[in-house]
Amino acid sequence: MFLDDEIASMKTRQSEARWGMYLALAALAACILMFIGLMTQAKAETTSAKPQQMAGYVRPNDIGTGALLFPSKEPGFFVEALRLATDVQIDVNGPIMRTRVTQRFENPSKGWVEGTYVFPLPEDSAVDTLKMQIGDRFIEGQVKPRQAAKEIYEQAKAEGKKAALLEQQRPNIFTNQVANIGPGETIVIQIEYQSAVRQSNGLYSLRFPMVVAPRYNPQPIVQTVDLDSRTGYAVSDPVPDREKIEAPVLDPKENARINPVTLTVNLKAGFPLGEVKSGYHGVDIASLDDLSRRVTLKGDSVPADRDFELTWQAIEGKSPYAGLFRETVGGKTYLLSFVTPPVAASAADTKPVKREVVFVIDNSGSMAGPSMEQAKESLALAISRLKPEDRFNVIRFDDTMSVHFPELVEAMPDKREDAIAYVRGLTADGGTEMLPALEAALRTQGPVQAGALRQVVFLTDGAIGNETQLFDEIQKNRGDARVFTVGIGSAPNSHFMTKAAEYGRGTFTLIGSESEVAARMGELFTKLESPAMTDISASFEGASAGDLTPNPMPDLYRGEPVVLTAELDGTQPQGKLQILGKAGDQPWRVEMDIAKASTGQGIAKLWARRKIDDLEASASTIADPDTLDKRIETVALAHHLVSRVTSLVAVDATPSRPAGENLSETKLPLNLPAGWDFGKVFGEAPVETVPGKVDERDAALESRTKLAMVTADRMLAAPTARAAGLIAEANNQVSLPQTATEADKQILIGLMLLAFALLAGTTFVFWRAPIAAVVLSGVRHRGR
Template identity: 70%
Template sequence: MFLDDLLTERAQRRRASHRMGLVLVALLACIVMVGGLATKSRAETAVPTVAETTSVTEPAGYVRPNDMGTGALLFPSREPGYFVEAPRLSTDVAIDVSGPVIRTRVTQRFLNPSKGWVEGTYVFPLPEDSAVDTLKMQIGERFIAGEIKPREEARQVYEQAKAEGKKAALLEQQRPNIFTNQVANIGPGETIVVQIEYQSATKQSDGLYSLRFPMVVAPRYNPAPVVQTVDIDRASGYAVSDPVPDRDKITPPVLDPKTNAKVNPVTLTVTLGAGFPLGEVKSAFHEVNVETVDPATRRITLKAESVPADKDFELTWRAEAGKSPYAGLFRETVDGKTYLMAFVTPPVGTESPVKPKREIVFVIDNSGSMSGPSIEQARDSLALAISRLSPEDRFNVIRFDDTMTVHFPQLVAATPDNRENAIAFVRSLTAEGGTEMLPALQAALRTQGPVAAGALRQVVFLTDGAIGNEEQLFTEISAHRGDARVFTVGIGSAPNTYFMTKAAEVGRGTFTLIGSESQVAERMGALFQKLEQPAMTDIAATFDGAAAGDITPNPMPDLYRGEPVTLTAELASAAPTGKLQITGRAGDQPWRVEMDIAKASDGSGIAKLWARRKIDDLEASAYALPDPAVLDKKIETVALAHHLVSRVTSLVAVDITPSRPAGAPITSTDVPLNLPAGWDFGKVYGEPGSTGTVPMQKAMALPAPVIEMAEAVASKMQAAPTARAASLLAEQSAEVALPQTATLADRHILMGLMLIAFAIMVGAGYAFLRDDLARYIGANRTGGRA
């Protein structure tokens, strides 16, 4: 009995101490969890602020220079980092096509609707190959014209003029296809007329000629969402008050396209001198009137009442059936030098009727910089490319980071099995590690065995190009390429396009840019067509009998189906004689064309086209030069000689206003201004025939919608009381976006701790109540039995 009691007592004591322990553990877990919850809820209080600010990021009517699809004048807005578009009063576009050369003159008139001084930025997107050479402006009553200068010097002249309160403008190339024109010291209520001229070449493919003019208008003046600015109190970290309480009352008017057409009239005239009898002339997206001047010349105007489509203006034309030229030679003499432009369309018969056999080596970059959407796009693109191969083709896949894997030991036939196998390999890739591109490139170029007879070797490189040893790679490509063509595919939102464009040029392939998932199918499709149907390779041009000229592009790229060979050249003498020879190879068949230089027809603007292409060639050869300053100097020399805006030269505007005769009234509202000789701004004032004089802006009554729009814009603008302050405001608007600088590490740790605490709590709670529960259930059972 005693022993029994003792045992029970001891067991009870042990159980009690166990219970005590469990209670403690549960309590501890509870504390941890409550603590975690408190921190979490604290973090969440910051979240509503987050949601509000993100909705403010794109307020209606506020734009950024990159949004602009057409020419626009931007003023700094009250939202730092954003701009507002100046009301565009009218636009006149005159396009002059003479043979292969397109000369475009754009004249636009804007209004400064504010009651203060501003510095504006005129943004104009252009086709990649355009050469900008002329800038003329009228600001209020002052006329200024651009002069070409080295970039730094131009900037100094501009800053100087700006600081002195003078009207000034500076046209710089930001990227090959984006030009910006800063305009200083625009006074209150002044109108601004900007006129720029540029030159480009007609596009030609399959006998179809085309030109394009950017007319897309970014969505403007949409109904405003709730606009709220968050002002963060530094001490508490929370938003306290809205600094501009009446902000949401500024409801910008909604412009429907019809009103917009009236408010912002666009006149567009194309004088099409094709140089051959014209067949069909078509505008894809806009209604036009086509007037026949003579068999080879048309005058095309936009139908006045037509609503401008929100698309680029595109004009295409063909020669009359059977009269399509297959070759052409034009020339221009400038400063004792002759500039030639030649094009030849290889005859259709030389194209091989069957698809050539191909040997493709795919190289995919799966380094750490590709992580996220980039690697997904690369995988999709590559899988698509592999699935398009036909069984006669042979292929291999190489992946690299700081290590490298060659998937098949050698090139294999693209049988369904091999394709499946390779696609599975590609799908399994993850982005990690460094970028050691050279070994992969060497493997692709050197170790894949000799090229089979009659086959085409193609290397397709998918990467973001985040590398530092570009020169080494270019050298490798040019030294070991052999007959292979290197195609680069740029992946991600900000790939190293410099590297990839040049690598493709050196490798005689093309560069394809894939910026988002949605572009994969379309862009890769276009690349496949090129890969599958090369028309002519090894193209070279030589002069027979004439002094060797400077030929661009150099080297000549391969031709694809329906494309002509187009080249420009500079010859030293004013009246050269001799022959221009172009040779190439279509499949196994050699091809050769000769043209007599003396018989070239005159064309204007060819020198500028040559200069523009020469600059491209110089940029492309940058990797071969030891010193970038040498390259800059070479480009500067060409650009200055031909009055072109380039990466190293800018147009800076000088005030050339004709001086007012002494005694004339200083500000008179109805005296028309005299335009400098040779200037033509008449069209943007809506008064045909008024060339030579323009009315003062105050004399013109603005239509009601314009006034309404002007008020809406003025309410968003940040205008300054003085010219000097205006430039400071403009400066504030150029700003740097900051990256995400929070990790989820703390969050992970917190959530992990909470999960553990939860599990312990439940476990401990259950263990604590287990005996009671068992007894309870047991009691129930016994009760039931009884």
Template identity: 55%
Template sequence: MSIIDRYTAGAARPRGWSHSLAFFLTFACLVLLLLAGFIRHTRAETAPVPAGLVTLGDIESGALLFKSTEPGKYVPAPLLATDVKIDVSGPIARARVTQRFINPGDGWVEGKYIFPLPEDSAVDTLKMVIGDRVIEGKIKEKEEARQIYEEAKADGKKASLVEQQRPNVFTNSVANIGPGETIVVQIEYLQTARRDGDTFSLRFPMVVAPRYTPKEANPQFVDFEPGSSGWGDVLPPERDDTLEQPPVLRPEMGNVNPVSLKVSLDAGFPLGDVASPHHEVMIERDGKRAATIALKDELVPANKDFELTWKPAATKAPTAALFRERVGKEDYLLVMLTPPSGDVQPEAKPREAIFVIDNSGSMSGPSMDQAKESLLWALDRLKPGDTFNVIRFDDTLTVLFPDAVPAHGENLAVAKKFVKGLEANGGTEMLPALRAALTDRRSGNEDRVRQVVFLTDGAITNERELFSEITSNLGRSRLFTVGIGSAPNSYFMTRASEAGRGTFTHIGNEQQVVERMSELFEKLGNPVMTDIIATWPDSRTTESWPNPVPDLYKGEPVVLSARMPEAKGTLTLKGEVAGEPWEVRMSLDKGEPRPGIGKLWARRKIEQLEADARIEGDWERNDKAITAVALEHHLVSRLTSLVAVDVTPTRPDGEKLTSKDMPVNLPEGWDYDKVFGEQTIPASQRAQMKQGVMAFASYAPAPPPQADAGGLQPVSLSLPQTATDAPALIHSGILALLVGMALSALWWLRRHWSATAWARRAR
């Protein structure tokens, strides 16, 4: 008789015991079967994968993963943390940018990070820290530096290479970062603070915004050799000047590349207001002239530019500054002079104002709102005698009126309705809009001042083509650029306004619209400071930049850099301010000694040589001069790079090296789908930008602080660890689920057996 038969037959002693035994045996069998299946599943899940590749189950902390060619397997991307220290002394700033490259995976990697710096930065220092050793970077011609780096990478040596793509866009490549290893790279640069009236400002860009590349064929040329009998060969395309762009993460996937930042400010005069328009900061005053500024949050995502502004106390700001540096057998000078605005203002001429507004996809969100609000504000400030027109562009173009029309009520109403209805979408085909704005139907008319106000984020790659258009077809127009958004292309905006003999204004948020547009319209409505001539003691041995001195607007200082055998004698500046003659003299031997003036001079000279090459088209002659200046002053340029190489190979022979670009954040306020929509960017470029896949969007914890290495103190960033021991928790959860299912099944069987036994006894 079976246990069940005896139970249902009502046997005295075995009934309770047989029920417990059945329950125990059934439970044990089910658990063993489930555990066996679970173990097989776990073993299959953790099967060995190729070196350097991981599965999602392998990840035990926050990691950024790239898809590999093998399904379900990923390459852990190197992570990045950045610390910025900026020391401001008078109008001169020296910044130290520490980039900590972290390899969270178990393979060897090469990390490549594309990052922005101020467009006037003179990058002169590269240091690579490995343990307690510091390796100084050397300046080389670009191709030579690249070759040195590639050879070191192939030999398994740690190496770093800093290259310039644009004056405000750089790349840092770091080779042979070992499993779980961190390499610290420090970059230093010099720049001058900007002055506008009584306000001084400094910007540190944090993210390279995605740039639109116009859809044009790369031209090729046919070469006809002498005696070719009419047959020629098609030459390969000229050097590709497109901007290399990093993959961009979708905002909902989180942020990468955390940044800490601190500024030590010594203004040289009593400080008044100190503020940061786009970040919350803590300000500690140190006496009347100095302050320390730090981010309120220890770490912020690298998704918008940092800006610092400061003003003098109740008294007016100093009108002149003179600094000098002796390098070798020569003196270098930096002169900053703010002319008075003049008590008597001549009657301003009526203007022909051409407003150009960018409504491409990159302007979507707050940027579009800021641009529209700025333009509506400008339309309200036009005077009855003015004329105007409005041009909008994305990858199409609309010119509102056939020609500039009088600024009266009906025309303004049509324009305002047009502006309010604009939406951001499409590509950024800027060149046709610029050509339309510079088309002047009354080029000989001197009764009006023709001013082009260009509102855009400048998110394009064909800057050289646009500069050429400005210098070739500016005519009597003056170009005023208004940079919109959290991360504008300040290099393009600044150089375009300089080439257009206008000014650059940045509007980073809606709170700045009225203030910044008011300042711009005050400049537009006031006569320029014209015909400025700088006369040096010995013009034959003095080399100064810019040359000639450009026209200036109200509140803007004359900024000159000069090199001469000895700083002595008197500098004389002459010009007209508000129609009145103006002259000032300055003794050159009174300059305050300050390091870095020579490098700032060299940077200004390189800028001038680049501008001359764009205008003259003689790149070969100017390139030789640029290379010579950059090598002499140890500066990164379009033609020179900094490279640092460790002498000892660290990557074992046979170990594979994986190379990946490090993703960047989308600038704050940008709409990812508008920027990377199917109709926005060519497929090849879109694929390049989307190559980064975020599996876990979080920061890895920073390794322990390193000791001081040769006077260099690598920063230790305490990054939040947002992940858990995922595999252990997943396995525990599955096991708990299986046990729960087994207990539920046994509970049902026991109730079923009990009910059956009760029914039989009842019969």
């Protein structure tokens, strides 16, 4: 019996242990399940919390091509006016292109409204012309200082006159406010701008923004009942079959029918043309002679989600490597010159460059959160791209700083991994003391090895106050090093970083979000890795000193040409333009005779636009911002350009409409003022008539009418002053930061874990003592 007991108890102890384990496992599984439940619930919460996108509503930031926006009933959102037709004409003359965009819109509502025409353009475009036709009024814009223009516009608006105001919002976003658009009126807007043809590796290209703003599926979920405030009765829904209206615009084909786009490029390259092609759109290319082509868009192939891009190149061996053009405006001569440095000649091209990279990463408190993650990811990516023959080091700083390796080390795999692990372990805390880190990066990393390229890559949000000190340090102690800045976070101090990169003869890369890390850093890597043409300077020999832009000249990367513009006194300047540079160790020099320059058009405007850029960039050296504004204003006014401080304003150019006359009865046609060419968008029949496709056309017309009704329905039928306020409101919304800590969640989960542990512990203890005995006896009974 005693033995029996012993054996039984041993058995049960084993089974007891097994049971205990099962219990623990079950409890653990339950715990995990609970967690999963918690997570999914939270996830469901966040997705359902996202409000339904407003049907047919857009925000100004969504706009990818020129669009006329009306304020909607939903604050912060707009409804896009129907584009009835768009005509684009691009004239390419050598290195310069002039683009004229004409678009026809319609005010589908029954009220007088103010619309905002938003159009994105390439960064370097100089906008100089605005012409409009609203109803029966023709108006043309005049360049005025921004404030004065605004006042003129506001006054005209208050007086009920038709007026327009074209302002630059960001260097690449322009808005045009149009006041007093009558009910059902058609608006034709024509803008003209000038820009330079992009060149790279002998390939010339131009780009025109065509992306149609995304529209959200118009499926109203709640039927709203508008109760009349006086009678108390609900008025019938103005769009009876609201539910049936789908968003037809997202379909490119549908879009092409509703919004026909015609695009013509008159291409005069200035050299024998080789291949001309459009990347994303079907085009017809007519060959006029060796030097010029006429490119037109095929009618039915306008993808709404791609910008139009045209590339061309010279026939083999005829590719120009240099060019010089001139234009005389107002007693002054403007020059445009481009030179492609000989790529094959540089020895650096054949063998890979040896690089010495010093990475500097900011881990101060202001970087905490997503910024730090982006910085770490970017840096890890950069380190992993190093080659074994490169040397590198990593410096981190907050209000303290530390250098990871005592000196530059060869980028062997183990060292790279070591550095990446170090970077990944960084946390954001403390203040921002950038100067010691910059000093360490520029001064204490030993001399540059022969033939090596010293690069300092700075990752920061630039939240600092001592900018001038830092600029000084870069200018004085840079030596041969190049300083590249990488801006992290949603609102980095771009001014500091652009400027620092300029003084450091490097580039500035902006990373706005996690998803951009790979792409943006990729662009930076190509620059870091491909040898550059450095120390470029230009001067005039025998000619009166001209005003050159850009100034200072930036470094060039593989295949990029030097493109410079200059202003010279007099109409017949003589002498030579001299460009100096260094390709690796080799000096490089080009001379061009100014007198032999061929004439070109629009060079003065291009020069002015670049001059304005240079002035903007010199903001830190000019103490008084008013002086800077004044200088920019002078240049912009002289060349009739829209800039940060100047706007185009237009008030009625034709006699006013007789009072009481109904607009819908005085249908177009109208006589166009001389010199005005509204070409293909003028008049009726916006839909292409193709024989045998009548049904389709009808369908298109029908869906257009429907769209017009939807648009009208969603528009805010408010007085124009209020509309203007709304427009201003939505143009810059403030994004709010995350304002919940993890504290509550952590405490809750912690308490849950504790409770679970307590429960499990109690179970365990009970298991060991009396319950165990009970179970044991049970087992013993059964055992017998």
